[in-house]
Amino acid sequence: MSTESFAEEMLASAFDYMVQEEKVGRAFMAKAPRLRKLWLENYFTKNM
Numbered sequence: 001m002s003t004e005s006f007a008e009e010m011l012a013s014a015f016d017y018m019v020q021e022e023k024v025g026r027a028f029m030a031k032a033p034r035l036r037k038l039w040l041e042n043y044f045t046k047n048m
Contacts (some may be wrong), residue, residue, distance in 0.1 A: 006040060014043050 018025030028039060039042055 002037075003040075006044070010048060011016055011040075013047065016041055017043070017047075 018028055028036060032040065
């Protein structure tokens with residue numbers, strides 16, 4: 001999965017959230033790369 005389309009600060013925010021919510025982080029890692037990107041896009045839309 002390419003994260004080049006996301007700012008480093010945005011990715012850090014998503015990472016911090018996934019560390020706090022362990023189940024979400026584990027589910028994220030189990031997803032296919034395309035679904036990970038979609039999850040990140042949705043997260044940023046709702047939280048940034």
